[in-house]
Amino acid sequence: DFQRALDDVAPKFGAKNQELKALYRNGFVPYGESFDLLMGNMERLVEQVRTSEKTPLMSVLLQGPVSSGKTAVAAKVAVESGFPFVRIISADDMIGYSEMSKCQEIHRVFLDSYKSPLSLIFIDDIERIIDYVAIGPRFSNVVLQTLLVLLKKVPPDQGRRLLVIGTTSCPHLLQDLGLVQAFGVTLSTSLLEEPLQISEVLRVAAHMTEHEAEGIARSISNPIGIKTLLMVAEMAKQGSPSGAVDVSVFLECLHTVGY
Amino acid sequence: DFQRALDDVAPKFGAKNQELKALYRNGFVPYGESFDLLMGNMERLVEQVRTSEKTPLMSVLLQGPVSSGKTAVAAKVAVESGFPFVRIISADDMIGYSEMSKCQEIHRVFLDSYKSPLSLIFIDDIERIIDYVAIGPRFSNVVLQTLLVLLKKVPPDQGRRLLVIGTTSCPHLLQDLGLVQAFGVTLSTSLLEEPLQISEVLRVAAHMTEHEAEGIARSISNPIGIKTLLMVAEMAKQGSPSGAVDVSVFLECLHTVGY
Amino acid sequence: DFQRALDDVAPKFGAKNQELKALYRNGFVPYGESFDLLMGNMERLVEQVRTSEKTPLMSVLLQGPVSSGKTAVAAKVAVESGFPFVRIISADDMIGYSEMSKCQEIHRVFLDSYKSPLSLIFIDDIERIIDYVAIGPRFSNVVLQTLLVLLKKVPPDQGRRLLVIGTTSCPHLLQDLGLVQAFGVTLSTSLLEEPLQISEVLRVAAHMTEHEAEGIARSISNPIGIKTLLMVAEMAKQGSPSGAVDVSVFLECLHTVGY
Amino acid sequence: DFQRALDDVAPKFGAKNQELKALYRNGFVPYGESFDLLMGNMERLVEQVRTSEKTPLMSVLLQGPVSSGKTAVAAKVAVESGFPFVRIISADDMIGYSEMSKCQEIHRVFLDSYKSPLSLIFIDDIERIIDYVAIGPRFSNVVLQTLLVLLKKVPPDQGRRLLVIGTTSCPHLLQDLGLVQAFGVTLSTSLLEEPLQISEVLRVAAHMTEHEAEGIARSISNPIGIKTLLMVAEMAKQGSPSGAVDVSVFLECLHTVGY
Amino acid sequence: DFQRALDDVAPKFGAKNQELKALYRNGFVPYGESFDLLMGNMERLVEQVRTSEKTPLMSVLLQGPVSSGKTAVAAKVAVESGFPFVRIISADDMIGYSEMSKCQEIHRVFLDSYKSPLSLIFIDDIERIIDYVAIGPRFSNVVLQTLLVLLKKVPPDQGRRLLVIGTTSCPHLLQDLGLVQAFGVTLSTSLLEEPLQISEVLRVAAHMTEHEAEGIARSISNPIGIKTLLMVAEMAKQGSPSGAVDVSVFLECLHTVGY
Amino acid sequence: DFQRALDDVAPKFGAKNQELKALYRNGFVPYGESFDLLMGNMERLVEQVRTSEKTPLMSVLLQGPVSSGKTAVAAKVAVESGFPFVRIISADDMIGYSEMSKCQEIHRVFLDSYKSPLSLIFIDDIERIIDYVAIGPRFSNVVLQTLLVLLKKVPPDQGRRLLVIGTTSCPHLLQDLGLVQAFGVTLSTSLLEEPLQISEVLRVAAHMTEHEAEGIARSISNPIGIKTLLMVAEMAKQGSPSGAVDVSVFLECLHTVGY
Ligand SMILES: Nc1ncnc2c1ncn2[C@@H]1O[C@H](COP(=O)(O)OP(=O)(O)OP(=O)(O)O)[C@@H](O)[C@H]1O
Ligand SMILES: Nc1ncnc2c1ncn2[C@@H]1O[C@H](COP(=O)(O)OP(=O)(O)OP(=O)(O)O)[C@@H](O)[C@H]1O
């Protein structure tokens, strides 16, 4: 019946894969050592779930600053896992849902995962899933409780294995909510800090020349998120009809986005 | 099918255009340099969405003091974009809606926009959309969460592009709510500060003589919103049966409106 | 179709007029200069709405202490405007309504007003309309938001004009709620402070002799609301079977009402 | 149609009268000067409503410590008014009602009263009517708002007159809620302080001998509510099989009730 | 019709009596003077309700520390009253009820009691009835208000008499909620403090020998609730297969229950 | 009818037993003295319920740090009790339930237990059952109240006996909620502190050699939960393809899980 379970989920998997790849449509640049370390850790966990009989449930929280590439990393890992069941739980699929409907939807995804021999559930932007806002603060307790319970529930059937990947840019909040503790492992993405990292990203993902990329990289003094960097690069290109992006145009665009 | 999408939205667009123009029915005076800068920035963003393949989603928050012309500027930009799909999300179309109905309405506008190759959604007075009031403070969290999610959601279909323009006079509130961060870019309107700006507006939009306009402009010592200025000009005209508006009558009217 | 709109509202207007007059059934005494100033300002705003093409929407908040005659002044102005569409929004017509029903009712009055060439909406005692109570504090946010939106909404059809008059005895609250800012103009009623004002009111509205009125006026040392003054005059008359009201009887009655 | 209105309410009135009398089933002793003063004031207000054409609405709040006889005084005044329409609004007729049902019930009583030429509505224990509790504090805002509005609403039909009597033992709370201000007049009951008052009550209402009554009165050093006094007298009688109530037995009973 | 009322309630009474007796299934030991005093006071109140024509309503709040025997005392008094109508209002009969259903249930019991000439209602553990929890604090205000009203409502029909007994271990809370004041009388249970009291209870209710009982009593240095004492005695017996309970075993068991 | 009750529950019992055993699927190692003490105490309570006629209701709260083995201990005791009725109340069986449905479900389990001569109800992770979260704090009061009542309710039928075991890692919270007091007895699990305990667990449950186990045990300086220890052992094995787990690999894995 493993085969049948596989059959059941196969077509959906195809679809999901495409959706996941869209989450890193601006490329995926291995920009340096810290990044390789993170990817290595992620892959090791995937491996453990795939092979260890004693790990029916593993969960990893990917935390990091806004724009630091959390969603892209998680999506990439999900795609490359090759697990027969991969699902994303994302706030934009649940707009206008009541709290109870959200819980049911989330629960359904987990229940479905228990039917596949190897499953991966990717919960993107947990603070959005629980409708968090700092003023109050307010959040949906029933959705939170659902996550707290599901994150600790071992798949009931023998031999089924599940990896849960969550992302957040508010690790302190998730700590206070008891969510960090509900995850087995916590890993981090970080901002780009070194000129080499920045120029690498600009060159590979924004198709700049080495010269342009290095000039800009040298002029950026504070850490910057990879997502912001790529957006600003695009803005700067629009402001450079000649084609070559000038450092000053780039810095002006950086300013416009409030950096 | 781009053509069909265009056909679908064309008639509505006509209607919306008229409604948008009513938002600056008291004229649109290019009153000086700071204003030109703002308009230039806005137009550049419109251009980027129109032409860059890598910008399927751009969002700009237009912040500024009460009466500083936010709504008029956004409406003007929307009209001049010439985008085939233009919609305004405004609190007065949703009076008496439940929170959930508001979310559905807002969601529907975004879903519709994803069908057009080029779309612009103008969300006026975000604090009103989320039912904000300072005492408490209170606001609709479900509407807020809907905005937070939609502002980050890239149009799902390849090649569709969307520009979102929001306005607010409470940027600090929106910061605390995480809304400022959800916008890609933030731009500002400002009050009229210099006599030259004020007299220009009075002359062009309130049809005063240069002499009247300059006399009044000199007598105004604090920054004033362009909307307030035009309302007071109208009141002063009613109080001046002779036709020429006296400075003292103008100042009295200013006082009545609590300036 | 202006004519048809006029026909539609004419009968209701008659009825409303009578109801409005009942709001100053104890007379309307022009008791002095400050009062004349207020009435002059009110009339000027009515005039502006009637004649200025550029003022499709005007709103005035009449603030003043409890019992200072706010309701009577607003009702008088409404009656004397002669506008074809005049409506009062008052808490006692909405007892036991749900918050949503209140919003719908208020919205309906505004929608109706947009069909008449000249309209006046009188919202009495705004703190009661929004169910305000100081402990908490508590109030109906959905009703508040409805007012905030409607007070800024220009009648959609060309050439229709609307004047909104609101009254309140809690201006600071309304400031905090953002309601004062939503009104275009703010005017004030005040307590009676000078013996001449008091004796004038007692003479004309309470039918006292000049002698009685002046005796009493001299003995009142603190400012007093015109409504309180007239109620106490009535109590004192009941306590004076002889007909002539004695100062000491009057003061005793003043004491009873907690003055 | 005054006659018809009278006919309509007559039978109910009979019933109500009996119910009201039960509220002072332990007698009604005019125990001294302060009490006479209070009753005089109450009667004068009744008279004013009965006779003054200019007083279509009068309202009096009877405040006083727990057990001081508020309910009995109000009931007595209601019975003796002889008004054709007399109703009591009491929390124990609305147990288990939803907030909205309470509002409707209260509203209905007022609407009915507007049909009678002379009406009296007695609202007992206002803090109970609004479901007040000090912890929180909590109370029903919709019931409160209903009272605030109805207490200021003049009977709409010409010539109908209404007297509202409310009782409370939390005047400070009612002040904060804006209820005291909504009443026209405020009067007070007080505890029994002087031996003469106490012995009078014991003698007349508890049927003690002058000797017993005076002995006990002398031994009571703190002010005591008339209701408490009569309850303790009854307890003491049960503890005195001989018939004569001993001072020490009385004091012991006083102690038991936490005095 | 007194007879018929009696007939109506008679069968239920039988049933209730058995349920009440189960509340002191571990015996009822008159362990000393303070206890006798309490029972005397309780019985006197029962007597007063039975015989005094002027006491149609009496209510007593039995307060005391957790485990001090409140429920047992109230149940014993209820059984021994011999009143034809005896009911217990207890939280475990209303598990999962909505707040409104609880109110209706409680109200129904009181309404039923008004039909019997002599009634006793026993409300056990009032903090549980109102769903109290210290964090917040939270409680059901509608249930609280229902109790506040019913505790002061005299049975409407002439000659019917009602005694209400309530128990609580949070007298300060009930004070703040206004509940203590709603009861006519307050009495207290206390912990066992003296060796003589403790050994008496162990001997009579736990069937220990005088020797065992005294040994244990001497070794208990802090006051202890009678319920706790009996539970620990039972645990200690299980831990003493020989039959005779050793002091050290007893103390160990005491420790286990967190004493 | 004891026999029939037994028949009724027998098949369910089988099923439940399997589910309970899954809660300690990673083995159950008697790792030392403190553990033996705890198990001894648990077994004694089971014995008391089985044999003592005077203990129809016993409840024990098992508290201890996260990962210290609470669930496993309780499940083991439940399985070994051999009671004919054993049920687990666990949050993951009630995901997406309304508060009321949770109460009904919990109530149903208790009602069912009253039908069996010997019953054991295991309530795992009480903070999850009541939807607790520290921010606010928030929790479901109706579920809490249901537990408070059921934990004190003696099985109504003569001779039926019930043992309730609850687990929690927030004893202070449960204290504040009054839940600790509602349990008769409180016992504790603890973290592994001594190298001997740790190596024993690694050897027996993680199948390490004595050498490996001791090396690792010596290198762990802070107390660690048995659940964490076993998870890390599994991770370390995956990272040691050679088979023998290196101390440094183990420490790295420890670090990854945030220890
Ligand atoms: N090595 C990389 N890691 C992550 N993202 C990369 C990398 N290389 C290129 N990218 C691109 O950078 C962008 C990262 O954006 P992403 O949405 O993942 O950020 P995020 O941290 O999830 O942002 P947010 O805080 O808004 O959720 C993507 O467009 C992705 O294609
Ligand atoms: N250059 C200009 N920019 C903006 N508004 C202008 C300009 N010239 C003239 N106007 C007029 O000034 C008015 C600006 O009002 P607008 O409603 O845009 O202000 P606002 O900042 O949105 O006010 P609010 O804070 O009340 O929302 C409009 O009537 C518009 O016709």
Ligand SMILES: Nc1ncnc2c1ncn2[C@@H]1O[C@H](COP(=O)(O)OP(=O)(O)OP(=O)(O)O)[C@@H](O)[C@H]1O
């Ligand atoms: N010049 C005047 N202005 C206002 N009211 C007058 C004047 N002359 C006489 N009156 C009478 O005084 C009374 C004013 O009462 P009104 O209800 O308007 O006061 P208010 O300020 O609205 O009181 P509240 O604070 O209770 O709402 C009315 O009865 C009105 O007939």
Ligand SMILES: Nc1ncnc2c1ncn2[C@@H]1O[C@H](COP(=O)(O)OP(=O)(O)OP(=O)(O)O)[C@@H](O)[C@H]1O
């Ligand atoms: N002069 C009197 N005034 C008031 N009550 C009197 C008087 N003489 C005798 N009584 C008796 O005293 C009792 C007063 O109780 P009442 O219920 O009116 O007090 P209360 O102040 O309303 O108490 P609570 O604060 O509990 O509502 C009644 O039983 C009444 O019959």
Ligand SMILES: Nc1ncnc2c1ncn2[C@@H]1O[C@H](COP(=O)(O)OP(=O)(O)OP(=O)(O)O)[C@@H](O)[C@H]1O
């Ligand atoms: N004199 C006595 N008074 C009260 N209880 C007694 C007495 N003698 C023996 N008992 C026994 O002591 C126990 C008292 O427990 P009870 O449930 O009444 O305590 P409680 O104070 O209501 O506890 P809780 O605070 O948990 O509600 C009962 O089992 C009862 O049979």
Ligand SMILES: Nc1ncnc2c1ncn2[C@@H]1O[C@H](COP(=O)(O)OP(=O)(O)OP(=O)(O)O)[C@@H](O)[C@H]1O
């Ligand atoms: N002596 C033991 N006691 C408890 N658990 C043991 C023991 N020996 C081995 N184990 C294993 O240790 C693990 C204990 O995990 P368990 O879920 O009981 O911890 P927990 O304290 O309930 O954790 P949480 O705080 O997450 O609820 C189980 O996998 C169990 O098989």
Ligand SMILES: [Mg+2]
């Ligand atoms: Mg992301």
Ligand SMILES: [Mg+2]
């Ligand atoms: Mg605007």
Ligand SMILES: [Mg+2]
């Ligand atoms: Mg008024």
Ligand SMILES: [Mg+2]
């Ligand atoms: Mg009373």
Ligand SMILES: [Mg+2]
């Ligand atoms: Mg009890």
Ligand SMILES: [Mg+2]
């Ligand atoms: Mg556990």
